[in-house]
Amino acid sequence: MSKEFHRLISLEEALAAVLAHRPRPSAATVPLTEALGRVLAVPAISQIEVPGFDRAAMDGYAVRALDTVEAREDRPIRVRLVGAVGMGQSPDVEVAAGCAAEISTGGMMPKGADAVVMVEYAHELGDCVLVSRPAFSGENTISAGSDIGLFEPVLRAHTVLGPREIGVLAALGIEQVPVLNLDVAVASSGNELLSPGSPLKPARVYDINSYTVAASLRELGAAPRHLGIIPDQKDLFVKELRQAADNSDMVIVSGSTSAGRGDVLYEAIAELGQLLFHGINLKPGKPTVFGLIGETPVLGLPGYPTSALTVFRLLAAPAVMAALGQSKSSTVLRGRLGRPLRSESxxxxxAVALSRGTVHPVDKGSGSITTLARADGFLDIPPSREYLAEGEEVEVHMLAAAQEPDLVLAGESCPALDRAADSMPGLRLLSEGSRQGLKLVRQGVADVASVTSALPGLDTSGLVPLLAYQRDLGLIFRDRPEGRFVGWPKGSAMADLQEGVFRRLALTGSRQGTARSHGAAAAWVASGRADLAFGSRAAAGGLQFRAETGDRIELLSRSDRLGRACDLIAFLRSLRLPGVAVEPQMPE
Amino acid sequence: MSKEFHRLISLEEALAAVLAHRPRPSAATVPLTEALGRVLAVPAISQIEVPGFDRAAMDGYAVRALDTVEAREDRPIRVRLVGAVGMGQSPDVEVAAGCAAEISTGGMMPKGADAVVMVEYAHELGDCVLVSRPAFSGENTISAGSDIGLFEPVLRAHTVLGPREIGVLAALGIEQVPVLNLDVAVASSGNELLSPGSPLKPARVYDINSYTVAASLRELGAAPRHLGIIPDQKDLFVKELRQAADNSDMVIVSGSTSAGRGDVLYEAIAELGQLLFHGINLKPGKPTVFGLIGETPVLGLPGYPTSALTVFRLLAAPAVMAALGQSKSSTVLRGRLGRPLRSESxxxxxAVALSRGTVHPVDKGSGSITTLARADGFLDIPPSREYLAEGEEVEVHMLAAAQEPDLVLAGESCPALDRAADSMPGLRLLSEGSRQGLKLVRQGVADVASVTSALPGLDTSGLVPLLAYQRDLGLIFRDRPEGRFVGWPKGSAMADLQEGVFRRLALTGSRQGTARSHGAAAAWVASGRADLAFGSRAAAGGLQFRAETGDRIELLSRSDRLGRACDLIAFLRSLRLPGVAVEPQMPE
Structure with a gap:
């Protein structure tokens, strides 16, 4: 069962191969209302003049400028009002010498007139208009074609269509927009995979990669065709792969990194077309496969979700962007390492998160969904760097758009803080326990730490106390405080408190699982998966609660982040939750 | 016909009113493949454990750790191979003491086993496996629920769904995604408007705003309903507005700023509901209207496209974002003014463009499409500031995502440069004439200027010459070099050269219009709209060309931008175009 890679190539070689065989987009036409984010296939060359006629640029009166030469505020000249120009209509009046016609902004200039006198300098008097200021020829008018000339190229081919560009196309009268269509078939492979929406079965996991890859393709302006899961059996796999290659401009398959699996794709490409490489000297990405079936490039990504997205960014995104005539496929942001790193040779x-300019690894294991959820991007660490020091400046290749929250709060989980996060869109909560909260605040990743008094000896020196509250902790149950229970993660403050209470009360039910938040603890009971949980009164909701102990949650901030925390403090002061008592103002 | 605004309110008052009556989104369900960019309606709380079972984290052999305690490289222990665990299947083997089962990464741990020995430390020998290293309990396994616990909240309500979040939902098995749906009806109003795609008629212009507003709403995560143009007649307008308000969470109508028009919306709101304000003390935005029809907020934007988008950003975007539980509705970037500005009281x-950190106004007139196309954002200039100095740092409220090009080339237009821009995705061309090109390079807006020798006395001091080429200029025609002609904009180098040639040849046809590029000049002739044009041989394509003169185009760069220009220079050196002769290497 050992894995064979014929020759591991470098990332540079791999990228060169993928770029050399990048897919060829076809042209398609979409209605203007669906063109957002698409890529223009051909230059937009104006087939009209904009404006298409001489227009009034102001509300007022269309006149012959020559007639108004003598007009003065104290000696207005008088012209005869011969009619009005209706909006959107060819004028049915003509402005002869000594005449004027009422006109609105955007109205078509009537024959004979070459200027518009603004309302402010005109005064209607019966069938006449008194003009109190001379107008020059062309004043307050926009001449035909002055904005966009006939046959003028207005948008280049390969322009990404945003709201402004869509407006420009509308102005040119273009309702069917020629866009580049890059049809990319996306599939996942693996016998253990199930489609989301189907009931979970033993030994199976939900397919993730076909969804993340399709969404990433859409973000880049390509048109993903989501094939979902294709089976691992060779003959079926070959059949589906051939179909996908025939019907698409590119095929992206992600499979598990395990040996048997990778080989199915590798063998299928070799059988149907030409294998270009199998194996990159890169972590993650070793089992990456690339080849051609007919003219269609086929890329195989590793199976772990964060690995798949990372290799997608490294290889697929540049090829897709080049195919669509775009220059940049990724954003690189700079940050400083929040802790030292050891790498391999x-x-x-x-995979790293980037917060407040501080970079911290999120690699809980590359198969982890938590890693996927937290990874803002990745660091590219060369084999020569085995040690990176804390504080070192590094480049983060972003997997997602950077969304800088207004305030990052890290530490002890609490329903009160959950409420704050639900109400304050700019607040990001990292409920990772008191110790980790303090660490993240010191590293600058978080602005505020939430710390429980239940963990003695925590070092809060140098941090500014913002607010503190007492909360009731105790048993959460449906009928009686006993039976099967849910616990907290080993080593957490809540686990210690729960153990003490359970020992004191001699509670001996069996442990059903682990909750990482008060809400989850209560949900175990509410759902019947457990009879008993330990947590905050505020989380008990409609369940019964018996207070057994309590703790004090203190919020602490770095002094340079105090300003950010004001809204949170105000929110918590006004919050009324059962079993939560905010202490009076903190001492200065 | 004078316009009446009962009371002009401040922008702050207007924003407060719009936010106080922000629309209420409803919940909808979309398939996961269509969830990109949508906003989650409720928290995603895991109803499963991830992983759902104890999994192998490596390829190898599932064993009882206790059995391997004595294993050493030089003294491997021997366990009996009892079978293999199939991927995606509940193991049909059990690992008793002294036994092992083959397993792949991600496979379900068989009963009895508590660790995986990696392939590297195991050696199959008949029906036995030799293990050469001890395993600890839990080694190379991932325990059920260790990634995501049961009932754990994984994504907050109001999370914007990017590829990562979509992957997390997939991992939880969620295929039907509850999203906030903010249904916003979007319409334009004006008798002069035509829908793009219909043939242009005299005195009419194409509707732009319903498209730009709908696209902007989609960017914000709302679901625009594009109603297109609603007629200006009061009774029809009232009927359509009522329908729109009944069927949507919000209505946005843009009308022309002209008096009659604004009043239709204003009166219709007053008739159907409650008018909250009409008129903001703001340029542009004075004719903005806001009110309620039933519970549905109705916002009326000014008619000029850049004005409509600007007021959309100021008022509609914050309301939409608040309704969707998002904190930030706009991006603000900083830059320095490229030239001094005078403002009103x-x-x-x-409206401004932002390039290389330099801000320059693009206000060609607020009705202009060119303004719309170039406006990256806008400055908010308070009434007290009548003068802003060149170099002053200002904040740009972005209308569009900032797309920083690799190289900005400004100056004389030339088909050779157009070719470069077609081939080099990162190159932005500002074909605004030699004088303006030099100015933009000096201001730092552009990196390289293209300058014609036909304009004597241009100051190129301090700039570094990069490359120069000669080009043939002359008459472009179909049959004979005479007849109706197309000209160049007054004051441009090409206009002067054309005038000289035409005078010398005594060409006396009538001028049909203006071309702003060599390609457009040729297109006038190719289309039959003119018989004769003046331009570069390289633009003549299939038309006839007779050389009459020539000029020398020189590319010049600021010394601090030289590096950016290398690709362009290389491209132009390798380009072969008729009538274009690149000069040998520039002297150092």
Whole structure:
């Protein structure tokens, strides 16, 4: 069962191969209302003049400028009002010498007139208009074609269509927009995979990669065709792969990194077309496969979700962007390492989160969904770098658009803080326990730490106390405080408190699982998966609660982040939750 | 016909009113493949454990750790191979003491086993496996629920769904995604408007705003309903507005700023519901209207496209974002003014382009499409600031995502440069004439200027010459070099050269219009709209060309931008175009 890679190539070689065989987009036409984010296939060359006629640029009176030469405020000249120009209509009046016609902004200039006198300098008097200021020829008018000339190229081919560009196309009268269509078939492969929406079965996991890859393709302006899961059996796999290659401009398959699996794709490409490489000297990304079936490039990504997205960014995104005539496929942001890093002697792409300019690894294991959820991007660590120091400046290749929250709060989980996060869109909560909260605040990743008094000896020196509250902790149950229970993660403050209470009360039910938040603890009971939980009164909701102990939650901030915390403090002061008592103003 | 605004309110008052009556989104369900960019309606709380079972984290052999305690490289222990665990299947083997089962990464741990020995430390020998290293309990396994616990909240309500979040939902098995749906009806109003796609008629212009507003709403995560143009007649307008208000969470109508028009909306709101304000003390935005029909907020934007988008950003975007539980509705970037500005005593939102950190106004007139196309954002200039100095740092409220090009080339237009821009995705061309090109390079807006030798006395001091080429200029025609002609904009180098040639040849046809590029000049002739044009041989394509003169185009760069220009220079050196002769290497 050992895995064979014929020759591991470098990332540079791999990228060169994928770019050399990048897909060829076809042209398609979409209605203007669906063109947002698409890529223009051909230059937009104006087939009209904009405006298409001489227009009034102001509300007023269309006149012959020559007639108004003598007009003065104290000696207005008098012209005869011969009619009005209706909006959107060819004028049915003509302005002869000594005449004027009422006109609105955007109205078509009537024959004979060459200027518009603004309302402010005109006064209607019976069938006449008194003009109190001379107008020059062309004043307050916009001449035909002055904005966009006939046959003028207005948007280049390969322009990404945003709201402004869509407006420009509308102005040119273009309702059917020629866009580049890059049809990319996306599939996942693996016998253990199930489609989301179907009931979970033993030993199976939900397919993730076909969804993340399709969404990433859409973000880049390509048109993903979501094939979902294709089966691992060779003959079925070959059949589906051939169909996908025939019907698409590119095929992206992600499979598990395990040996048997990778080989199915590798063998299928070799059988149907030409294998160009199999194996990159890169972590993650070793089992990456690339080849051609007919003219269609086929890329195989590793199976772990963060690995799949990382290799997608490294290889697929540049090829897709080049195919669509775009120059940049990724954003690189700079940040400083929040802790030192050890790397391997292989080139490594390390998943990291980026917060407040501080970079911290999120690699809980590359198969982890938590890693996927937290990874803002990755570091590209060369084989020569085995140690990176804390504070070192690094480049983060972003997987997602950077969304800088207004305030990052890290530490002890609490329903009161959950409420704040639900109400304050700019607040990001990292409920990772008191110790980790303090660490993240010191690293600058978070602005505020929430710390429980139940963990003695925590070092809060140098941090500014913002607010503190007492909360009731106790048993959450449906009928009686006993039976099967849900616990907290080992080593957490809540786990210690729960253990003490359970020992004191001699509670001996069996442990059903682990909750990482008060809400989850209560949900175990509410759902019947457990009879008993330990947590905050505020989380008990409609369940019964018996207070057994309590703790004090203190919020602490770095002094340079105080300003950010004001809204949170105000919110918590006004919050009324059962079993939560905010202490009076903190001492200065 | 004078316009009446009962009371002009401040922008702050207007925003407060719109936010106080922000629309209420409803919940909808979309398939996961269509969830990109949508806003989650409720928290995603895991109803499963991830992983759902104890999994192998490596390829190898599932064993009882206790059995391997004595294993050493030089003294491997021997366990009996009892079978293999199929991927995606509940193991049909059990690992008793002294036994092992083959397993792949991600496979379900068989009963009895508590660790995986990696392939590297195991050696199959008949029906036995030799293990050469001890395993600890839990080694190379991932325990059920260790990634995501049961009932754990994984994504907050109001999360914007990017590829990562979509992957997290997939991992939880969620295929039907509850999203907030903010249904916003979008219409334009005006008798002069035509829908793009219909043939242009005299005195009419194409509707732009319903498209730009709908696209902007989609960018914000709302669901625009594009109603297109609603007629200006009061009774029809009232009927359509009522329908729109009944069927949507919000209505946005843009009308022309002209008096009659604004009043239709204003009166219709007053008739159907409650008018909350009409008129903001702001340029542009004075004719903005807001009110309620039933519970549905109705916002009326000014008619000029850049004005409509600007007021959309100021008022509609914050309301939409608040309704969707998002904190930030706009991006603000900083830059330095490229030239001094005079403002009015009214608060003004000035459309500007932002390039290389330099801000320059693009206000060719607020009705202009060119303005719309170039406006990256706007400055908010308070009434007290009548003068802003060149170099002053200002904040740009972005209308569009900032797309920083690799190289900005400004100056004389030339088919050779157009070719470069077609081939080099990162190159932005500003074909605004030699004088303006030099100015933009000096201001730092552009990196390279293209300058014609036909304009004597241009100051190129301090700029570094990069490359120069000669080009043939002359008459472009179909049959004979005479007849109706197309000209160049007054004052441009090409206009002067054309005038000289035409005078010398005594060409006396009538001028049909203006071309602003060599390609457009040729297109006038190719289309039959003119018989004769003046331009570069390289633009003549299939038309006839007779050389009459020539000029020398020189590319010049600021010394601090030289590096950016290398690709362009290389491209132009390798380009072969008729009538274009690149000069040998520039002297150092």
């Amino acid at each position: 292989r080139r490594q792409m390390l | 009214r608060r003004q939102m000035l």
